[in-house]
Amino acid sequence: MRTLIVCHYFAPEIGAPQTRWSEMARYWAEAGDAVTVLTGMPNHPTGVVHPAYRGKIRVEEDRDGYRVVRTWLYATPNEGIVKKTLGHLSFMATSVVLGGRRSGPADVVVVSSPTFFSILSAWVLARFKKARLVVEIRDLWPAIFVELGVLTNRWLIRGLEAMELAAYRAADVVVVVSDGFRDNLIERGVPAHKVHTIRNGVDLERFNPDRIPAADTRTRLGAGSGETLVLYLGAHGISHGLVSIADAAALLTDEPVHFAFVGEGAAKRDLARRVADLRLGSVTLLPGVPSDEVPDLLAAADICLVPLRDVPLFSTFIPSKLFEYFGAGKAVVGAVRGEPAQILREGGAVVVEPEDTAAIAAAIRELAADPQRREAMGRHARRYVEEHFDRRELARRYRDLLLAATAKVRA
Numbered sequence: 001m002r003t004l005i006v007c008h009y010f011a012p013e014i015g016a017p018q019t020r021w022s023e024m025a026r027y028w029a030e031a032g033d034a035v036t037v038l039t040g041m042p043n044h045p046t047g048v049v050h051p052a053y054r055g056k057i058r059v060e061e062d063r064d065g066y067r068v069v070r071t072w073l074y075a076t077p078n079e080g081i082v083k084k085t086l087g088h089l090s091f092m093a094t095s096v097v098l099g100g101r102r103s104g105p106a107d108v109v110v111v112s113s114p115t116f117f118s119i120l121s122a123w124v125l126a127r128f129k130k131a132r133l134v135v136e137i138r139d140l141w142p143a144i145f146v147e148l149g150v151l152t153n154r155w156l157i158r159g160l161e162a163m164e165l166a167a168y169r170a171a172d173v174v175v176v177v178s179d180g181f182r183d184n185l186i187e188r189g190v191p192a193h194k195v196h197t198i199r200n201g202v203d204l205e206r207f208n209p210d211r212i213p214a215a216d217t218r219t220r221l222g223a224g225s226g227e228t229l230v231l232y233l234g235a236h237g238i239s240h241g242l243v244s245i246a247d248a249a250a251l252l253t254d255e256p257v258h259f260a261f262v263g264e265g266a267a268k269r270d271l272a273r274r275v276a277d278l279r280l281g282s283v284t285l286l287p288g289v290p291s292d293e294v295p296d297l298l299a300a301a302d303i304c305l306v307p308l309r310d311v312p313l314f315s316t317f318i319p320s321k322l323f324e325y326f327g328a329g330k331a332v333v334g335a336v337r338g339e340p341a342q343i344l345r346e347g348g349a350v351v352v353e354p355e356d357t358a359a360i361a362a363a364i365r366e367l368a369a370d371p372q373r374r375e376a377m378g379r380h381a382r383r384y385v386e387e388h389f390d391r392r393e394l395a396r397r398y399r400d401l402l403l404a405a406t407a408k409v410r411a
Helices: 016-030 081-097 118-129 143-147 154-170 179-187 242-250 268-277 291-300 312-316 321-327 338-346 357-368 371-388 391-410
Strands: 002-006 034-040 058-063 066-071 108-113 132-137 173-176 195-197 228-233 257-262 283-286 303-307 331-335 350-352
Touching (some): 002 016, 002 118, 016 066, 016 108, 034 081, 108 118, 118 154, 132 154, 173 179, 179 338, 242 357, 291 321, 321 331, 321 338, 331 338, 331 371, 338 350, 350 357
Parallel strands (some): 173 195, 228 257, 228 303, 303 331, 331 350
Antiparallel strands (some): 058 066
16 A cells, blocks of 8 residues: 655654654554655754755655655744744645655655644645545644634635635544544534544553663753652643643642643643742753653653643543653643543542542542652553553554555555
């Protein structure tokens, strides 16, 4: 099978979609497929293009058994609607103009949204290559921006929603990352037989509960001798409610607990401002790290955090970081509702209401005082993802969907 993956974000950029697609591409290539990834020059989330790609219009490379074709785009930081939209539109155009022929023939084109505009370029490419189109939805867009108050113009919202539903109609298969997303699309008229859930997962070979971190890792994260290290590792976006975690840290300043936040995003300034206003010496803020450093940081942590804002639609969003936390055998505190709360509880985590500062602090205090409980939680979490969220098995299920779609063409 010849598979073309179209995605705005891709490794060596840091983030959940980058990890998902680099691992899916590798697994599919190992299964014998000819896989090509069509993406932009790496620049997320800072908007600064990686030095190896600066000044380039198109770059082709081999990676883990598959091809990568990168095209120029307007690089911009992950903040500001206008500039981000221009960046998305630029890749929509250059992926077709610069990458259409160079990406080669395909039996199936898989496009990852967001960004939403990539769907249009993938549709054009699928028509040009006479291939099946698979649209993957990782965020309910534009609905989530409406709930967060980012989009308020009702005419713009209606127009975007019409474009969204048109994209689903054009797709041969729609893949979502949560059952809540699937229910949402079906309720809005997308045929149930077309929508399939393939959740995120974890590479069980990369994350090992028995891993011993480098000697200086805890120091790098700010933890002193005898302190419990609480880690948030991932995007610092407007959806994560990280200010509430800083407020929880303020309630624990008399406890031997240290908080470390590692990552980048549009809400990092607000977090840094709150930490400064509260004069929290028990908090360390660090930039994002390459994916190969993540297992070491998780190995150093005692407790990991999965927070989301108190927004109704987030009950259908499953933060992908929780699978890596579980894979590393960590005790986890989640401040979420709905589907992510269910997964966390089944994996043995402690779950409280989103943005409930006092409850978050109380959960951390209890776990900090009970290392045996943390260890038992970590063992349970690892078994849980081994049974349900092995990325290799999820990639096999995804590939079966693609094979079924291409079989319809041959029939």
